Amino acid sequence: MKMLIVGGGTGGPTAPLFAVAEKVKKRFHNAEFVFLGTRKGVDKKFTEQAGFSVVYHTIPAGKWRRPFTIENIFDLFKIFFGFLKALYYLGRYRPDVVFGAGSYAQVPVAYAAYLRRIPVVIHQPDLRLLLSTRVVAPIAKAITVSFTNTGQGIGSGSGLLAKYPKSKVHVTGNPVRESVLGGSVEKARSIFNLNDQYPTILVMGGGTGARRINELVWGALPELSKYAQIIHLTGGKDKSRLPTRDHYHPFDFLTGDLKHAYAVADIVISRAGMATISELGLVGKAVVLIPLPDSPQEDNAKLLASFGLAVAVNERSLTPINFTELVRKLLWDTTLQKNLRENIKRLMPADSAEKIAKVIHDVYERSK
Numbered sequence: 001m002k003m004l005i006v007g008g009g010t011g012g013p014t015a016p017l018f019a020v021a022e023k024v025k026k027r028f029h030n031a032e033f034v035f036l037g038t039r040k041g042v043d044k045k046f047t048e049q050a051g052f053s054v055v056y057h058t059i060p061a062g063k064w065r066r067p068f069t070i071e072n073i074f075d076l077f078k079i080f081f082g083f084l085k086a087l088y089y090l091g092r093y094r095p096d097v098v099f100g101a102g103s104y105a106q107v108p109v110a111y112a113a114y115l116r117r118i119p120v121v122i123h124q125p126d127l128r129l130l131l132s133t134r135v136v137a138p139i140a141k142a143i144t145v146s147f148t149n150t151g152q153g154i155g156s157g158s159g160l161l162a163k164y165p166k167s168k169v170h171v172t173g174n175p176v177r178e179s180v181l182g183g184s185v186e187k188a189r190s191i192f193n194l195n196d197q198y199p200t201i202l203v204m205g206g207g208t209g210a211r212r213i214n215e216l217v218w219g220a221l222p223e224l225s226k227y228a229q230i231i232h233l234t235g236g237k238d239k240s241r242l243p244t245r246d247h248y249h250p251f252d253f254l255t256g257d258l259k260h261a262y263a264v265a266d267i268v269i270s271r272a273g274m275a276t277i278s279e280l281g282l283v284g285k286a287v288v289l290i291p292l293p294d295s296p297q298e299d300n301a302k303l304l305a306s307f308g309l310a311v312a313v314n315e316r317s318l319t320p321i322n323f324t325e326l327v328r329k330l331l332w333d334t335t336l337q338k339n340l341r342e343n344i345k346r347l348m349p350a351d352s353a354e355k356i357a358k359v360i361h362d363v364y365e366r367s368k
Helices: 015-027 041-051 072-091 108-116 129-141 147-155 183-193 211-224 258-264 276-284 297-306 318-334 334-346 352-367
Strands: 002-006 032-039 054-058 098-100 118-126 142-145 169-171 198-202 230-231 248-251 267-270 288-289
Touching: 002 015, 002 072, 002 108, 015 032, 015 041, 015 098, 015 276, 015 352, 032 041, 032 072, 041 054, 072 108, 098 108, 098 352, 108 118, 118 129, 118 352, 142 211, 142 352, 147 169, 169 276, 169 352, 183 258, 198 211, 198 258, 211 230, 211 318, 258 276, 267 276, 267 318, 276 288, 276 297, 288 297, 288 318, 288 334, 318 334
Parallel strands: 002 032, 002 098, 032 054, 098 118, 118 142, 142 169, 198 230, 198 267, 230 248, 267 288
Antiparallel strands: none
């Protein structure tokens, strides 16, 4: 079996691809994988860290912004050239299945695959239905979703987005890579040079970092570093502004060592992308979510907060002072930490990746 996976831009639509590919590889030991991504983003890092061989290529990709901006006109050309390049790679590698997980790059690839009569499977990770999912859903052979409510909203449009059989929608949960599980507290203390007498805060700004979160952390450091140690994933942004302070450990990204950072963290502060949330659910962490404003992350954060699975705060309301107060309260409230750790474990089933791999397997068998 040969599978082409398409991601792009951030870890949100890319991490699930590799979680599922791990399971597909176990079902088909001779499976081959081709990855199409974008030049901007963390795509290549995922292919380098995969536990199997992945052929990597990039394509031009554009997205549709709402409300309309002049950039949409230029991105239409990117989408068209991405479609042409996808046609080329599909002809070159002749995959049996194409799989995407919500990136805007999946749109031209999916329609190129449809033109070449290659079956398409897509996954919708977030609670709010993505435009890329709506556009590709009519031609997809199967659609997997993280949440039941999201699945009910698929196929409710008209015209190109008209209704179609709900039987091709499967509620699976969001898949998580095995490589982020099974971390060691002892190894983390050695890798990150941590003091076992201090609680540990892990701060993540998402796959490409978050300048606003970086600024909040740096503003809070003089106080937070007095009683906690911080592992900070900056995304490689603003390197010239990185402070030097005891108990502060900045990194651009973590790949193989991320599981150890998860293991040692008492509190995790993060954006609210579903890939990261799903990982934190399986490892069971007390989480503070700071969703990207005006994005599907806001719905993800509201969902978790409403069920007591995480603490969610609006980025626009935060200052270094109240950010410090929020973190300090959570650090000292061990009962709340325990409740959050237990509650977030209920978010996703542990076998989501296996469920999606089975859907892909079934589509592959039917297409023979």
